[in-house]
Amino acid sequence: MAQKSDRLPIARSRQFIINKDSPFVITEAYKTARTNLIFSLAPCKSKISVVTSCSPTEGKSTNCLNLAITMAQMGASVLIIDADMRKPVLHSLIEVDNKAGLSTVLGGITDDIAQVIHQQVRPSLDVLTSGPIPPNPAELLSSKKMEQLLEIVGEHYDYVFIDAPPVLVVSDALLMNEYTAGMIFVIKENSTGHPAINEALERVKMTNGKILGFIRANCNSKGKHSYKTYKYKYQYQYKYEDKNKDTENNPFLNGENTQYPDAQGNDTTL
Numbered sequence: 001m002a003q004k005s006d007r008l009p010i011a012r013s014r015q016f017i018i019n020k021d022s023p024f025v026i027t028e029a030y031k032t033a034r035t036n037l038i039f040s041l042a043p044c045k046s047k048i049s050v051v052t053s054c055s056p057t058e059g060k061s062t063n064c065l066n067l068a069i070t071m072a073q074m075g076a077s078v079l080i081i082d083a084d085m086r087k088p089v090l091h092s093l094i095e096v097d098n099k100a101g102l103s104t105v106l107g108g109i110t111d112d113i114a115q116v117i118h119q120q121v122r123p124s125l126d127v128l129t130s131g132p133i134p135p136n137p138a139e140l141l142s143s144k145k146m147e148q149l150l151e152i153v154g155e156h157y158d159y160v161f162i163d164a165p166p167v168l169v170v171s172d173a174l175l176m177n178e179y180t181a182g183m184i185f186v187i188k189e190n191s192t193g194h195p196a197i198n199e200a201l202e203r204v205k206m207t208n209g210k211i212l213g214f215i216r217a218n219c220n221s222k223g224k225h226s227y228k229t230y231k232y233k234y235q236y237q238y239k240y241e242d243k244n245k246d247t248e249n250n251p252f253l254n255g256e257n258t259q260y261p262d263a264q265g266n267d268t269t270l
């Protein structure tokens with residue numbers, strides 16, 4: 001049975017994406033995060049960062065996009081990749097189409113990466129959307145093709161940000177440890193608990209991952225760096241939304257059902 005989503009409608013979610021009218025404290029907070037990230041990345045050969053969190057809806061996609069925009073504002077060439085091929089939202093946030101993207105490149109449907117990258121969605125910022133939802137995201141992310149793609153974009157762009165699923169639900173983010181500089185963890189204020197953070201960090205350690213830094217998200221408006229508080233129920237669950245089920249235009253489906261693990265690791269037929 002369908003469950004009530006704890007997400008805001010996408011049009012309202014766009015209010016959290018920084019723009020020229022964003023409050024000074026918000027843009028300054030992201031600039032501070034940018035400076036810290038540049039220091040964290042300084043000793044790293046790779047400039048590719050994976051943005052993740054412990055659990056769903058903690059603000060990964062929003063903060064990944066805002067960090068990428070802030071980095072691009074410096075004039076650096078920046079690419080953001082939507083590697084959440086289970087619940088992609090970047091294309092909706094920036095309002096571009098998602099007919100092709102990471103999944104079609106990794107799945108061998110698109111040969112030319114440059115062709116599917118949306119150029120200059122903001123000054124200096126390009127985006128590779130998720131593409132149609134594939135049946136095997138973890139397999140695709142750990143493939144040789146993913147390694148080659150990251151090598152190519154790593155050479156071409158000054159900075160690359162990867163929006164990834166939460167580490168306590170699926171292994172996708174951890175699979176990219178080998179080919180990236182490290183992870184930026186989004187911690188949602190008054191929501192992400194210490195046991196979850198400890199468990200997530202343990203998993204990063206076990207997979208030889210590196211933590212580049214933490215972002216404290218959804219801070220209370222009385223705090224120094226904050227958006228207004230928005231309360232919603234915390235659910236330890238990774239739910240797939242109906243709107244993602246674009247079965248007609250999904251080259252991966254071929255009329256068959258697609259299997260994904262739910263939060264308990266069971267397969268969920270969409």
Ligand SMILES: Nc1ncnc2c1ncn2[C@@H]1O[C@H](COP(=O)(O)OP(=O)(O)OP(=O)(O)O)[C@@H](O)[C@H]1O
Nearest residue numbers: 007008013016056057058059060061062218227230
């Ligand atoms: N600063 C904020 N204050 C209040 N709500 C926010 C804030 N940032 C994001 N949100 C809302 O929280 C929800 C989750 O945000 P987002 O999609 O960035 O999280 P996520 O961790 O990527 O989620 P998922 O695990 O589904 O990929 C969205 O509805 C978004 O609009």
Ligand SMILES: [Mg+2]
Nearest residue numbers: 060061084089
């Ligand atoms: Mg997300």
